[in-house]
Amino acid sequence: MLITLIRTIILYVVVIVGVRIMGKRQVGEMQPAELVVTILISELAAIPMQDLDRPMANGVIAIFGLVIFEILLSIIIMKSLKLRRIISGKPAIIINNGVIDQHILKELRITIDDLNEDLRQAGVFSFDEVQFAILETNGKISVLKKPHLLGPTAEQMHVENKDKGLPCTVICDGVIEEHSLPLVSFTAEKIHSILEQNQLKLKDVFIMTADKLGNHVIVKKQKKGN
Amino acid sequence: MKRLWAVLILMVLIAAICTAGYITIEGYRDKTVTTLQAAMAAANSGDYKKAEELAKQAETTWIDAEQKLSIFVNHSQLSEVGLSVAKLAPLIKDGSVGEFNAECSLSIVQLIHISNREKFRWENFI
Known part of the structure; x- marks a missing residue:
C-alpha cells in the first residue's frame, strides 16, 4: 500500500x-x-x-x-x-457574411444546438447578429458581430480613454500583496490610510484591487453565520 | 529555448536509462546463464558438489540481479527466474539430476526471454 x-x-x-x-x-x-x-x-x-x-x-x-x-x-x-x-487542421468559417454554411456544419458534424450553445457562450443569442463565426483548430468558436451591432470605440467617438493600467489585487484575505504594489503605484501606507478612511482593519478585508489611477475596490470578509 | 534544453536533458536521461537497462539485463543474463550451464555440465559429469556450489552461486547472483533489474523489468518475470534458480541447490543435493537439468534449462530460457524482450528487434515492435 x-x-x-x-x-x-x-x-x-x-x-x-x-x-x-x-x-x-x-x-x-x-x-x-x-x-x-x-x-x-x-x-x-x-x-x-x-x-x-x-x-x-x-x-x-x-x-x-x-x-x-x-x-x-x-x-x-x-x-x-x-x-x-495536417496535424492541427485549419479554422473553418461556419457563418460567412451572416449566412450559416450548412455544408461545413455537416462536414464538421456540428449540430445547430452545438452552434447555438457556442454562440451563446460568445455572447450572441441570435444567428442574425453574427457576421462571421469561425471554428478554430482548438474547437472554440470565434464570433464577429454585424457592424451595426458593434459598439463604437473610444477612438471612433473621439473620446480620450485614460490608461488605468492593469488592476491588481493589493490585499488578498487580509494580507497585503507586496509584489503587486509597485504595479499600481501603491504603498503599504497608502493602503492603511484607505482602510482607515473606510474604518476597516487589514484583517477585515477579503480582497482589495487597485489600478494605476488610484481607483480601488474593497470587498469585506463575510462574518461567520452570514 | 529553456524548453529545448529541458527536452535535450530528458532525451539524454532517457537514452542513459534505456542503455543502462539493456547493458544490465545483458550482463546479468550472461553471468547467470554461464553459471547455470557450468552447473548443468558439472551435474552431468557426476560432480554434484560443484554443481551445488554453482547453483548457490547462481542464486546469489540472481538475488543481486533482481534488485537492479526490477528498475527495468516486470517484477513477476524476475520472480519466476528467482523461484526457478532457488530450486536448483536442493534438487542437486537430493541427486535429482534430471529435474536439476530441467530447472536449469527453464531458468536459462526465462533469462533469454527477458533479454530478448529488450532487444532492438522487429518482433518486439509489433
Whole structure:
C-alpha cells in the first residue's frame, strides 16, 4: 500500500513536470495532437500507479518520451505550415457574411444546438447578429458581430480613454500583496490610510484591487453565520 | 529555448536509462546463464558438489540481479527466474539430476526471454 502511495506521488510529480515542460497552452486551448498527448500521459501514469508489478521507469520513460515528441512536433509545426495543417487542421468559417454554411456544419458534424450553445457562450443569442463565426483548430468558436451591432470605440467617438493600467489585487484575505504594489503605484501606507478612511482593519478585508489611477475596490470578509 | 534544453536533458536521461537497462539485463543474463550451464555440465559429469556450489552461486547472483533489474523489468518475470534458480541447490543435493537439468534449462530460457524482450528487434515492435 505504501509503495502504491509513493509511486503515485512520484508519478504525480512526473506528470506535473511533463505538463509544465509542454507549456501553459496545454491546459487551456488544446490542439488535437496536444489532446492526444494529454490523454496518453494520464493513462501512462495510471498503469504503474496501480500495477506494482511494472517498473515505474516504464511509465516515466513513456511519459517523458511523449513530452519530447510533443515539444519537437510543436517546433516542427511552427516551421512547416503544411504539417501544421495536417496535424492541427485549419479554422473553418461556419457563418460567412451572416449566412450559416450548412455544408461545413455537416462536414464538421456540428449540430445547430452545438452552434447555438457556442454562440451563446460568445455572447450572441441570435444567428442574425453574427457576421462571421469561425471554428478554430482548438474547437472554440470565434464570433464577429454585424457592424451595426458593434459598439463604437473610444477612438471612433473621439473620446480620450485614460490608461488605468492593469488592476491588481493589493490585499488578498487580509494580507497585503507586496509584489503587486509597485504595479499600481501603491504603498503599504497608502493602503492603511484607505482602510482607515473606510474604518476597516487589514484583517477585515477579503480582497482589495487597485489600478494605476488610484481607483480601488474593497470587498469585506463575510462574518461567520452570514 | 529553456524548453529545448529541458527536452535535450530528458532525451539524454532517457537514452542513459534505456542503455543502462539493456547493458544490465545483458550482463546479468550472461553471468547467470554461464553459471547455470557450468552447473548443468558439472551435474552431468557426476560432480554434484560443484554443481551445488554453482547453483548457490547462481542464486546469489540472481538475488543481486533482481534488485537492479526490477528498475527495468516486470517484477513477476524476475520472480519466476528467482523461484526457478532457488530450486536448483536442493534438487542437486537430493541427486535429482534430471529435474536439476530441467530447472536449469527453464531458468536459462526465462533469462533469454527477458533479454530478448529488450532487444532492438522487429518482433518486439509489433
